[in-house]
Amino acid sequence: MSEPSPVSDPYAHMSMVKNPDGSITRDPTRFTGVPATPDPPSPQIPVASKDITVNHSISTWMRLYVPTAALNDDVPSKKLPLIVYYHGGGFVICSVDLKHFHDFCNLMARELNAVVASPSYRLAPEHRLPAAYDDGRDALEFIRTSDDEWIKSHADLDNVFLMGTSAGGNLAYNVGLRSAFAADLSPLRIRGLILHHPFFGGEERCESEITLKNDQVFPPNVGDICWELCLPVGANRDHEYSNPTVGDGAVNMEVIGRLGWKVMVSGGGRDPMIDRQRDVAKLMKEKGVDVVERFTDGDVHGAELGDPTKSETLFASIRNLIYSSVP
Template sequence: MSDQSPITDPYAYLNIVKNPDGSITRDVTNLPRASATPDPSSLNPVVFKDIPVNHSKSTYLRLYIPTATVNDGDSSQKLPLVIYYHGGGFILGSVDFILFHDFCSDMARDLNAIVVSASYRLAPEHRLPAAYDDGIEALDWIRKSDDDWIRSHADFTNVYLMGTSAGGNLAYTVGLRSVDSDLSPLQIRGLILHHPFFGGEERCGSEIRLVNDQVCPPVVADVFWDLSLPIGSDRDHEYSNPTVGGGSEKLEKIEELKWKVMVIGGEEDPVVDRQRDFSEFVKKKGIEVTERFTGGDVHGAEILDPSKRGSLFASIRDFVSSSSAL
């Protein structure tokens, strides 16, 4: 909040150290991880397994599916497919971090959907667009996959790209790129952007109002962009600020394809005004946008507080239902 003490050392806040060669050393010892549990005989309502995508990049997917679906063995009832990208400012995060893992597991259960959480290479060792490239590669892997859980139970005509924070930015950009790609038999119905992370050179109103925010203050966001954008770029690059960048023709294609977009944010997030501006930008292209901005919520609220997930997933379930009915 704005009346709290400012964060003066964003590197210490993030537990990272910048090295002379441009890489960073990350201390993630305080972030527990979850191992895969692929056995459908377990008592868990959702089972999950890890599948490699590209060995040379060390990228992989964590695939979540309701246990009852696997045990029933009925391949006639196909489930919506949600392809999810985790957050972390493009420099941190992993699909097996408990915060993201539990979120995806709960989502698969509450939506009765298959959720595929895709890893991607991190900056600054792999600056953008590396993460976007990996996001597209994950889509390509899924559409060609012979994995039994996917082939038997995923509805390839009812697919959604989703991400949290940097993952929301990633889901949007992957969506833009995918309109020029052959994704058959995948049919994307919509984008679900959960607290999407956008930026810009000039401070927006919410960044000024929440300058001392304790979750994702502007000074921390600046470090994220400094380490992840192409060298020499500023925060008005199209990767961080889509409202001043390109993509208009691809947005027109998204409108032609009748994709829907859901933008989710919290009023106590310094990025909320950028999310609202993005939403208006997309609406002006004729795309149907569902907005969910909740009072009192910080950046990534539902990741940090499991008690908030039920109402969020209910809203997403309604969005999926309305999009799949088209």
């Protein structure tokens, strides 16, 4: 079997065009957006969803997912774990309402019997990091103080997990760090992080990036472009936002360990970033973090998105993590 050809135009691979002034133009037809299902659905539709505004001034919002059975319960007997899920897209493309993210969150709410909140965040290069982290943290503050009936009646704010795929996994980690160093978030309490194929980087190529340099899903040269567009101007891929194993990374992980959070790091053996994900999990373990490693052979970056069979297997592992963390 011949090796696949390298991706020659990383911008085209991401359905973007780089403009002479350094800005980008995204292809609005690349992905399909779908509406929420806000009305109390029939029992044949197991999950309801709706969109709510988080911050009017910067146009951020979130999509909430709640199992229908919980909404149909006139007197809710038990609140459900809350998973705050951040979507992927290299920090430069994609949105909460894209079909594959919507379907993934919908299935997650059903399979885990949980409330899922999927917040939007501002994209780079128009809004470079840490803007997305600010928005991710802002979403937690919104949830903490929200009068929304779905959140108030059905979300257990004492049992919250931050989760994300790809850039969303990086975002979940960095929002978690900000929360770890923040003042009391009461009544919201984070119990752990679920880093699904997290987007991490570094200046020197790791072995998996070299071996899988011609990956057709998210090759290293595409990742390079994303980091170039989203990191602070002048920063390289060894910045703390992209490489959590450098600088104060070990100290940050010790803080997470002292908080007693459980962390799942999930990756695929055909993802060029697999070695980086393993390195992050290894350092966390060394610094006292309770880490569950879930690395699957043969899976490409984000493999569980769009594949319900793989998603359900992932959710079974997440279910064990969540319900083993219930106080």
